[in-house]
Amino acid sequence: MAEQTIRARGRATADMVARTANVSRVAVSRAFNPHASIKPEKRDHILRVAQELNYTPDMAARSMVTGRSHLVALIVPDVSSPWESQEVDALTSLLQAEGFATLLFKTRRDLSLDETLLTYMKGFNPDSVIAYAENVRPQMLSRVLERAVPIYIDYPDGEDQPEATEPAPLIDRLEVLQRDGLEQAVALMQGYGARRIAFLGGLTSSLGARSRQRMVETIMAEHGLGEPILVAGDYSYDTAYRATIDLFRLGDGADAIFAVNDQSAFGALDALRHELSLKVPQDVMVAGFDDINQSHWKSYNLTTVKFDLEERTRALVRLILRRLKNPAAPSLTETISTKLVVRGTVG
């Protein structure tokens, strides 16, 4: 009997299931909605028939009437970078478990988020948007995605405060306390005799990077270490590699390098060892930030500030789901801490 039904466009529809199971189409809809009231035996029967016909409710049609697409958009500059790929992986995992699919978009890291992409993305009606692009301001997203309620990832140590120009009563926040880990790192380096610490930065357009740098400057001053030697970078291995060589060949060098992220730290480390023939940590110490999967690899064995990915993504997803379930809920702030992971590059 199932074989007799004609399939439109290759997929079974609720109508076909209804006809095959001798019930109304509404009943099929109810069978798939856990909160609907339907006689249990009837639901079972329908679900059985549905499975036989290989039927799944069409999300597009469903989203039209419910207003929920069960899609979460991720805007990421470079999925191939270790840190971002690990974040995407963790988020996808959690979201999938909650019944949401991840919609992935790329944007250029050095550019502000462009409206073209945003309007295009809006067409897919994502229930939520997580943007890792630099220079993102909440109002930028909300202008395009009227329905979306932003979650602001804040680095309260830094100079940046969300502008209070808009009323925005319902902004949830994810506060990252970078101070703890950074201070431990600086203290450890100082303890081992570091006096001239260089800070290998990221793009100046990035909130997180700027905040990290300011924090390090503050902490060093508090510890009587003066100002860090500032070295420009862009998070990448190659740039860090070249910048480190320049620092020692053209500049005055340093006795410790604190990198804005682990990937940069790897570049610095390799430049010191393989190009400048300096020993780490004997001649120069190196510390990073993130604690990505590769940081414990023996060739690097990097001392770094752990930015707990698990904890971070979990909190983020929690905030999103809560807001989605109840758009009018009072705003909430989750806090994430950082701490130093001591390995072999400082000591």
Added chain:
Amino acid sequence: MAEQTIRARGRATADMVARTANVSRVAVSRAFNPHASIKPEKRDHILRVAQELNYTPDMAARSMVTGRSHLVALIVPDVSSPWESQEVDALTSLLQAEGFATLLFKTRRDLSLDETLLTYMKGFNPDSVIAYAENVRPQMLSRVLERAVPIYIDYPDGEDQPEATEPAPLIDRLEVLQRDGLEQAVALMQGYGARRIAFLGGLTSSLGARSRQRMVETIMAEHGLGEPILVAGDYSYDTAYRATIDLFRLGDGADAIFAVNDQSAFGALDALRHELSLKVPQDVMVAGFDDINQSHWKSYNLTTVKFDLEERTRALVRLILRRLKNPAAPSLTETISTKLVVRGTVG
């Protein structure tokens, strides 16, 4: 005037644009469809009004009637692994340029693709599905996704041939010629005096890994090198690290290690240098497969077989788009070659 329009659910609809621009709703639709016939000045006017209202056509509604969702689903075991993340990045980039969004799903690497995920995914109506899971057979996907036409990624050197049980007249193929690169690698190692070569494998469930192993066995036999010493692995750094230690502590060692992928090669390399105090390449040579971003990092500087990502993803997207544009087109095969990249770990 734009401010006066009432917005349903926070988004402007074609109706509102039509009313504001004093045209019919059909005209709005036509203005957004490049192939529709509409007077140019009228289109311009509508597009201007649309932009003012911040309107974008709803993909869900559009996909219902056109049958195209402009979504491509990616099923990946672990986005955080370098190789896979680079592939996801490249694919997303190309697809986005063609107007397709990437829908990301995770699956466990050690498990076969489960139907639950597939049925769930089907609900989103992706125009195409790219699955990197192990143990995927075309018929598995096509049973669930009736509409989809599979593209078979074939490793013609290996033992695997797609079963001819189903008629399947329209299967496009992406042939990966692994032989070239593998042979160059084996020859190079032999040239530098390697006689006892170990092959550090991947999961035996993987087509690509099995094929690589067989190919290496064949090539070694042809070169009079006998059988490789087989070491089990799972693509990961940590497993490779431990397996290499076991090979030398519990087993008889080897004078060259050929790893199934670069990440494994890193693990082997670090085990040799940091745990077994052996010099690479003087005591033991190491070669990998993939040429991921990290392979040129100075600490590894890995000699490896380049599996050209750019070329590969480009061909894949080309096949998909062609098939999407013309579902009845004759089946096509694209061919990708591999070649050795010589760096510092063999010599």
Added chain:
DNA sequence: CAAAGTTTTGCACACGATTTCATTTTAGGG
């Protein structure tokens, strides 16, 4: 057994677009 309350059911409409098709407008040629 009747009345009141609760659960289940199905009709009809809504969601936001695209696509025929018949009709009107415009353009082109002699």
Added chain:
DNA sequence: CCCTAAAATGAAATCGTGTGCAAAACTTTG
């Protein structure tokens, strides 16, 4: 200036699903 072909237009149908509402079926209670 008229006739014909081509282009532009809008009304209505359609895609596959969820939901409000009123009627029906069933259950409980007095």
